[in-house]
Amino acid sequence: MARHHTVRALLVGGPMYDSLYDRLPAFERATGLHVDVVDRLPHPELNARVKREFESGAADFDLISTHTKYAPSQATWLSPLDAELGAEIDDFLPQPRELSRIDGALLQVPRYLDVRLLYYRRDLLGGSSVTVPRTWDALIEAATTLTRPGIYGFLFPGRDSGLFGTFYELLVSAGGHLFDANLRPAFDDAAGVWAADRLAELHDRRGLTPRELPAWHYDEVSASFRRGEAAMVCDWPGSHHLYKARATCDVADRVGLALLPSGPAGIRAAYSGCHSFAIPRTARNRAGAVELLRDLTSTAAQLGEARRGAIPVRASALAQIRAEAAADPAEAHRWELLTRTQEAMIIPPRFAAYPECEDAIWHAVQRAMTGVVSPQAAVREGAQHIVALLARERLSPQPNTV
Template sequence: MISPGRPMGRRIAALSGAVALILAATGCGGGNGDGSGTGKVTSITALDYYTDTTEHAQWGERLTACGKTVGVTVEHTSVPGPSLVPKVLQRASSRTLPDLLMLDNPDLQQIAQTGALTPLDQYGIDFSGFAEGILSAGTYKGQVYGLAPSVSTIALIYNMDMLSEAGVAVPRTWDELKTAAAELTRPGRYGMAVDANATFEGTWQFLPFLWSNGGDEKQLNTPQAAQALQLWVDLVKSGSMSKSVLNWTQADVHDQFVAGKAAMMVNGPWRISDLNQAEKLHWGVAPIPVRQTGQALVTPLGGEVWTVPQSASKTRQEKAAQVLVCLNDSTNQLALAKRNFTAPSRSAVASRYTEQVPSMAAFVKSVEGARARTGELGVRWPKAATAIYTAIQSALTGQQTPEEALKHAQQMATSP
C-alpha cells in the first residue's frame, strides 16, 4: 500500500501496448446519456490502476454494488500504475477522462492543477468524520477533489520471540532503538531493517524520522533533519543495520524479516497478510520511535483517492459523485479495510476497526497524525522527494556527512 494504501513498491510494471486503447474506451465519457447533461444516465466509466486480478475483481464488485445503489452500471477498467498519470494528463485538456477516476494521493495535485477535476463540495458531499491529514491528501488549493475510502502508513514491526530472548523492550525513542538494534544483532541477523533505496520508497520510509523530529521538506538543511539522517547513519555504521538497505525495497525488507535476518523493520500493513502466513513467526507492531519522549509521531499517508473529472455532462458527474460517496460510506470503508489491512478514513469507523483487527491498532493510531506527502509543497513534492533520497544515499555510503548531504539536497529541491 504508491504507496503508499499502496506503497510505491506495489505499483505494477507498465504494460505499454494496450494502454492507449483502454483509455480511449474508458476515457471518452462513454455510456448512455446525452452530453448536455439532461438525458438519463444509465452507465458511467471508472478507471484505476488495480491491475492485479484479485484487486481488480474486488474493486469491480465494490463499484458494481455502488453503481446499483445509485442506479447506474459502472464500466470498470484498470491500467498499470506507471501509465495512469501520463495518460490522464494527455486527456485532461480535452475533457475525455472517465467519469470516476482513482489516483494515488500524491498524484492528485498535478491532475487538479490542470483543471481536469471537479471540487467535491459542489455535490454536497459531507467531509465530516475524516481525519485532517486524509482530507489534506485529496485537497488542492483549499478545495477537496478526492476522497480515500481507506489509507495506510508505516510502523515498526518486530519479532516478538527475538526481543523476548534478548530481553529487549519494544523501543519508543531513538536511543532505545539504537540500543535494541545493537542487542538484537547476531551473526547472520541485523537488529533493524529499512528501505533506504534511491527511489520515492526510500524517502517514504525516512519521513517519520524527519517529520517527527521537526524536520521539514521545505527546508532540508536543518539540525532536525540532520539528526534524523544521522540516526540511520549510526545504525549502519554500528552494524545494527545492513549496508544493503541502500538497495532494498520494502518487499526486500519484508523478506529479510520473515527469513529471520532482521529482528525489526519499518514497513506497512500491506505486509500483514504474508506475515500471517509465515509459520512460527510471532510478530508485533508498534509506532515508529521518536527522538525523545514527548515528541508527536508524524508518518506519511498512503492510499488512493477517488475523484470526479470534468465532463460535458453534469448528470454523469453527479452520478459519479454518488458512487464516490457510496465507496466512502462506513460499510464500505470497514469492509475494504478488513480485506486489505488498511485503515478506514473515517475516525469513528477506524475506532471500531481496531477492536475487530487488533494487529492494525498501531497503524490506525499513526494515521491519526499522518501527513500527506504533498501537504507542504503540492506539485513540487516529487523534486523534494528526489533530493531526500539522494541525501540518504550520500550519507549512508559515507560520501558526505548528513549535514553536507542535506545542504546539497536543499539546493536540489530549490533549483529552477
C-alpha cells in the same frame, strides 16, 4: 463493450491495496458497467504514468488512484467532486476531508489514513537481553545486537517515498523541520544531519540491512521481514493482514507491535497522509466513474479494508471497526497504538512542486545512506536542489489541518 458502459481505472497496486479491488466483479453485476483496470502500479510508477500521460494529452482514464500529498501536483487534471458527493462527504473525518481539498475544491475522495507502527520479532526482542526500543538510537543498538547470518536487525525502504518518509520521521524526532514558514528548506541543519547519519549508520557503517536495500521499497522490506529475515520493520496498517497468517508470514506467531521510536528531542513522529481516488477532467464516463468512486470509498469498502488492518476515514466505518476490535485483545492493543500514533502525525506541506522536492530529498539521503557522500553533504545537496527548484515555482501551499 461500448465506451460509455466502461470505466477505465488506473489504480495503485500491491499487497496493501489489491484486496479492495475484489469488489469490482460485484460492482459490475450491480451496475452493468465494465471496469477496465488499465494498470495497477506501485505509487512511484503510478505517479510517473499519471504525469507522463496527462502532460502528453494521451490520458484516457475515468478514475485514478492518488494521494493527498501528490494530488496538488495533479490538480490541473482533476475535477471537483463536491456536487456528486453532496452531504455524503460529511461522513468523512474532518482532517482527511480537508486534506482532500485543493484551493477549497474537493478534488479527491480519501480511501484510508496511513501511519506506521514498529513490527518486531517477539522471539528476538522483549526479553531481558534485548528490549523493544523506545528511541531511534536504542533501535540501532538493538539491531546491532540481533544482526547475524540470515537475520537483519532492522529494515526500512531504501528508495523513493519510503526512504523520504523514514528520513522525515527521524528529522522531526530530532526537532527538525522540512521547510520553514516561507517554504524554504529547513533540513540542512543539525537535525537533518543526525537523521541522514542514522540511516548511514544502519546501512553503510554497521551493515544492519541488506546490501540490496537501495532497490527496495515498502513491499520488499515487508516481504523480507515476513520471510523471517529481519528482527524489526516499520509498516503501514494496510499491510497488517499479511503479518497475521502463516500463509503470508513465516513468523506470524512471533510478531509484536510497538510505537515508532522517539528521537533525541523526545519527539515521536509518524509520517502520514491519505490514499485517495480522483476523477480527471477529461473522464469520458464521468457518471460511471462517480459510481465506482462511491463504491470503492463506501462504508462497506472501508470496513472491509479496516478488517485487514487499514484505518478508515469514514466515521461510520471507524466506529464499527473500533467496536469489533474491542472484543479482540490483540486488535484492541493495535488500535490503542494506532490512536497514539495519530497524535504524532506529521504531514508534508502540500503544493504542486512537492513530489519533486521529495525526490530531491530521498536521492540525496540515499547517497549518504550508501556512503557515497557524508550526511552533511547530503542534506546540503538536497536543500540546494530544492532552492533551485522552488525558485522556478509559484507556491500555493494547502492547509494540512482543520
